[in-house]
Amino acid sequence: MSGSPGWGLLFRQLAVTRAPLLRLLAWSGVEALPPLLSGLLVSAAVDQGFLVGRPGVGVTWLAGFGAAMAFRAYAARAGFPHLAGVVEPLRDALVERVVHSALARPSADPAEVARLTEQVESARQLTATLLRTLRGVGVTLAAALVGLALLSPAVLPLVLLPLLAAGLLFARLLRPLVARRRAVVLAEERLAAEADRALHGLRDVQATGTQERVTEALTDAARASAAASRALGRASALRALVVALGGRLPVLAVLAAAPWLLSRDALTPGELLGVATYLLQQLDPAVRTLAGTVGGWLLGLAVVLDRLAGTTSDAPVATTVGGVRPSAAGAGAQTHAPLPSAESTAGPPATPAAAAGAPPAPPGGAVAGRAPEVRISGLRYGHGGAGAAVLEGLEAGFGAGEHVAVVGVSGAGKSTLAGLLAGVLAPTDGAVTVGGVRPAGLAGAERARLVALVPQEAYVFPGPLRDNLSWLAPGATDDQLADAVATLGAGQLVARLGGPDAVLRDPGVLSGGERQLLALVRTYLSPAPVVVLDEATCHLDAGAEERVERAFAARPGTLVVVAHRISSALRADRVLLLDGGRGLLARHGDLQVLSPLYRELAGHWLGSTAGHAS
Structure with missing residues (x-):
């Protein structure tokens, strides 16, 4: 998926905004400190405070945990200006591509230009949402794993193995999910194009007596769109397996191994609660967010970027159709370069003569x-x-x-x-x-x-x-x-x-x-x-x-x-x-x-x- 033209377009723009991106990553690192300390502070509060009869010490450790979370909120707020410094130039660059392409095609369909403009705004919003969410989820996940390694190395294999399996499954699902999401977009565009042509040529359709055939074409396009949506839904359901593997299975594995680890002093009660904090408060929500909402946004962004990369250009270019530069047709009419579209599988409308079963009369008014x-x-x-x-x-x-x-x-x-x-x-x-x-x-x-x-x-x-x-x-x-x-x-x-x-x-x-x-x-x-x-x-x-x-x-x-x-x-x-x-x-x-x-x-x-x- 990383080799698609859409991701290439995004990565080229992110390279231009490297400075604000690095500052955003720096604040993300600061955000990682509270999740990293959460399990350690809970473990200390239990083992050094409540279990040994020193509740004041336990409360102090927990207060430190609360202060760390407040510090994380400040770091998240401080990163927003740098997020804007990454996303807004991306939006400007994409708008420039759309404008260049429209100027290169003077007779470009205004509706198509409007759809591209909407896709630019979608790309901006999805990129901003993904960066904002991924930096929080990413640092939380990394901090939880580092915290587990520091707190109790013995439980780390019980967490890493199912988490690695979930990551491999998620990576394996991304490509077919993107393909099916793209199929949904193309099917919806085909349906919109068929409906637009039928609506604008309605009198032509009525005059030629082919309403039934055009209705069939619209029905076929609607069915294809519904089938593409169902296929995407079936593929998306497999993301629940990613959540089960990466978020829930580590918790079950640790609970199953806890009696054995406690009996051999490989794990203290406080450390067990600290491990549970990492798993339930950090790891499981991060995996669910990655596989669920982030996965959906990632698919949407991939499709939008591919559409923008495929239907726009960085600079004005000579318009060609089929490798031939178009000139004014015999009517002096203008044309513009073709936009990618789902190939219609519907055949041509039935001719009136054929529909009536009568032999066609000689053409040309004879x-x-x-x-x-x-x-x-x-x-x-x-x-x-x-x-x-x-x-x-x-x-x-x-x-x-x-x-x-x-x-x-x-x-x-x-x-x-x-x-x-x-x-x-x-x-x-x-x-x-x-x-x-x-x-x-x-x-x-x-x-x-x-x-x-x-x-x-x-x-x-x-x-x-x-x-x-x-x-x-x-x-x-x-x-x-x-x-x-x-x-x-x-x-x-x-x-x-x-x-x-x-x-x-x-x-x-x-x-x-x-x-x-x-x-x-x-x-x-x-x-x-x-x-x-x-x-x-x-x-x-x-x-x-x-x-x-x-x-x-x-x-x-x-x-x-x-x-x-x-x-x-x-x-x-x-x-x-x-x-x-x-x-x-x-x-x-x-x-x-x-x-x-x-x-x-x-x-x-x-x-x-x-x-x-x-």
Whole structure:
């Protein structure tokens, strides 16, 4: 365990704070004097005082013992400033590592940085607690053994042999305990990552009809976390054997041998009480503390230090992924270096086509027949079915194969309309139909084959990259996959990740724009004749956004885009302006004449674009 990178990190920092560490050890030596004298003073009080009829002498010896304990308390207090001199620089050094790593990865996940900061504080607290406890326990244990040797060498073998066996057993248990504690941490992190991905990509999961598969993945992660905790608990239970060997067995051995030692004058009654003082007041509590609380803290510190050593660096470094320095993916999105994570054992979510047992339709929008017409009739939607309606009496119709942009102020109901079109939300009143069918009334897999929704936060799961890309089109050929990747400008990203056959172990390494690109390729390949992009390109730059929208507009089928920039409205055949729960559908030029609100929105967008350009 001492050869792990985490302990190397700790020992290097302790070497820097050598002076306060030595002063702390010096005060620890002073603390050792009272435990060392305890058995000797008790023995003297009994043999030279109470047993010979001199109670005053016995009380005096015991008073000396009380004074020694008070002196120990003073020494413990005096060591605290030097403890701070060791621990606080350690915390500062670890914070510096986290900051350097974050600066080296500009697109680092803020949640990951926050977790690292929490681990730094855990390392500081555990180190302080261990040093404070170990110096007390260590000096107590050493003082008890020295006191036993001075008081009664005859009983020393009865104590040393079981204590040595306990120490060997404890050392043997440390490595598997650290491994199981690390497994618990990794399993918990995997569970948190799976839950975070599912939560942020919830609309994507709903739109693709794979709730059951994602639920299974979360359940598997939860079970793995529980299994790791149980395994750690079983291994930790063996520490009770360490306490029995090192703390309790020496007491039993001395009690068993006491009559024989007393009968041969190898031990006086006072010395027997002194030995009992060392064993019961010093040795046994020290062993229990070492095997119990200190053992648990030691395991926790080992895991935290290893995580910090493995996920941070001493200085800014060039970020690499798979040995290749990442550049901006075709979308202009940023990325950051991968963080270690437990490899997901869950396979990719089942595809809607496979779930329904139907043969997959040709990918890339090659759907038989004409694209269906989309009708919105008397549409009303209120969150929770009560309260103020977000959409009220909305009427609109999108022609087969039409490209429509949806615009409006914040809160106008654009994303709500996207969810209603995709069927992941059900209208409070009125209807949304696609080719005469209500998407909200279809099962998830069947609905996903009719309307494909790409929300702002896309869901990407651990596993082969090919499975992520062909999730909605399992029958896609290599040529179709390559064509979709190239058409949407994702070639550089896919190549950097290792190609379609590479395994994406931790989707957390991807930026928001990169996740959107993968989800867009996935949707481009799907058989759905209607595609709804709900600000699905908001993390891409303007050039990448234009490329994506033009690709989907050329794809067979109907395209509805919740506009993120004015350019999206300019590229559309018609624009649906949402205002006050209702809508106005017209061409861009006509809307500028018909609607002051649209003129204001367009002017705001154009002004923002000009400001960025300057």
